[in-house]
Amino acid sequence: MSASSNHRHLEETIDLLRELVAFETVSATSNLELIDFAANYLKNAGATVNIWKSPDGKRANCLATFASETGETKNKGIVLSGHSDVVPVEGQEWSSNPYALKERNARLYGRGTCDMKGFIAAVMAMAKEFAQKPLKRPVHIALTYDEETGCFGGQQLVKDLDRENIRPSVCIVGEPTEMKVIEGHKGCYEYTTRFKGLASHGSLTHQGVNAIEYAALYIARLMNIREELKNTTPEGAPFTPPYTTLQIGKINGGVSRNTIAGDCTVEWEMRPVKTVDAVHVKSSINAYVETELLPAMRERSPEASIQLETIAEVVGLLPTIHSEAREICKALTGKEETGVVSFGTEAGLYQEFGMSTVVCGPGSIEQAHKPDEYIEILELNHCLNMLEKLVDHLRH
Numbered sequence: 158m159s160a161s162s163n164h165r166h167l168e169e170t171i172d173l174l175r176e177l178v179a180f181e182t183v184s185a186t187s188n189l190e191l192i193d194f195a196a197n198y199l200k201n202a203g204a205t206v207n208i209w210k211s212p213d214g215k216r217a218n219c220l221a222t223f224a225s226e227t228g229e230t231k232n233k234g235i236v237l238s239g240h241s242d243v244v245p246v247e248g249q250e251w252s253s254n255p256y257a258l259k260e261r262n263a264r265l266y267g268r269g270t271c272d273m274k275g276f277i278a279a280v281m282a283m284a285k286e287f288a289q290k291p292l293k294r295p296v297h298i299a300l301t302y303d304e305e306t307g308c309f310g311g312q313q314l315v316k317d318l319d320r321e322n323i324r325p326s327v328c329i330v331g332e333p334t335e336m337k338v339i340e341g342h343k344g345c346y347e348y349t350t351r352f353k354g355l356a357s358h359g360s361l362t363h364q365g366v367n368a369i370e371y372a373a374l375y376i377a378r379l380m381n382i383r384e385e386l387k388n389t390t391p392e393g394a395p396f397t398p399p400y401t402t403l404q405i406g407k408i409n410g411g412v413s414r415n416t417i418a419g420d421c422t423v424e425w426e427m428r429p430v431k432t433v434d435a436v437h438v439k440s441s442i443n444a445y446v447e448t449e450l451l452p453a454m455r456e457r458s459p460e461a462s463i464q465l466e467t468i469a470e471v472v473g474l475l476p477t478i479h480s481e482a483r484e485i486c487k488a489l490t491g492k493e494e495t496g497v498v499s500f501g502t503e504a505g506l507y508q509e510f511g512m513s514t515v516v517c518g519p520g521s522i523e524q525a526h527k528p529d530e531y532i533e534i535l536e537l538n539h540c541l542n543m544l545e546k547l548v549d550h551l552r553h
Contacts, residue, residue, distance in 0.1 A: 203288025307469025
């Protein structure tokens with residue numbers, strides 16, 4: 158079968174994608190309806206299904222397992238992983254309903270088509286193949302929640318796998334890479350820092366503690382640290398840019414121009430090339446807070462505070478010399494070249510858990526998060542071809 162011909166499971170994949178897109182699984186909202194739909198479909202296809210809910214019970218992960226021909230379900234399996242959540246559409250101008258799949262010019266439009274319900278649909282369409290063929294090792298389909306807001310579902314999934322003593326050895330994360338084999342990306346660490354000062358009339362600067370001004374000093378120190386990080390770039394780092402990045406995403410504080418601000422919030426993130434950079438950033442900024450900022454604030458207001466909230470600390474995916482996942486995906490896709498990307502995924506979590514992990518999936522990241530998000534039908538064909546070759550690989 159040529160890469161460009163329609164795969165026999167393409168029509169089913171498109172039908173499944175239409176169902177998946179219709180579930181408005183925006184991050185931090187419930188994905189339970191989608192998980193129930195997928196779990197029932199996979200169970201009917203022959204999988205053993207586990208549903209593990211989030212601590213608040215409003216979201217869930219799904220792990221569907223297809224046993225090997227010897228009945229093995231826990232060890233040496235291959236995980237096909239995708240997140241079920243999507244980013245919001247508010248403020249975006251769409252030419253069609255983002256939650257109703259629309260086909261135009263060999264493209265399928267809708268929120269999540271590319272990131273990453275297209276991959277999930279293709280994997281689900283191949284479920285009966287995994288169930289009916291004699292496999293030398295088990296296959297797991299993992300669907301997670303809240304990847305877009307901090308990989309919270311992925312963090313829970315590895316804990317649940319550990320608790321159940323399920324030890325897969327390979328993981329393919331189907332984020333959109335145009336079916337290129339990706340073996341590395343930076344980490345993603347997200348924080349919110351809250352400043353509590355002392356509100357006062359704008360003319361009484363000697364009495365108040367301006368939370369915005371201390372937040373500005375905090376940001377300035379972060380910017381100095383950011384410049385330092387450029388000098389610690391590992392030799393041969395494959396990323397663009399090659400060094401750890403840090404940026405301020407949002408500032409919120411104050412009530413009016415003539416009032417000394419009593420509160421301010423700073424939202425920021427860093428994307429470390431190596432974990433030691435993240436440790437350096439946190440220790441440096443915390444030392445600055447404890448030795449300089451807080452003492453100055455508390456001279457006027459003993460109740461003044463600076464609190465750092467960790468939103469998410471998701472480790473990066475590190476290229477390794479020996480990688481079973483890389484070699485498998487190169488064989489399945491027929492592509493010898495591998496690469497790295499700048500965006501983050503759940504892959505580092507699975508690698509840290511002990512799985513050989515790569516990122517490889519249909520669609521382009523250029524279409525993700527945008528209005529009129531789409532995936533090309535040809536990309537779904539390529540993905541189905543890879544999955545069919547995976548079935549053959551697992552038979553032998």
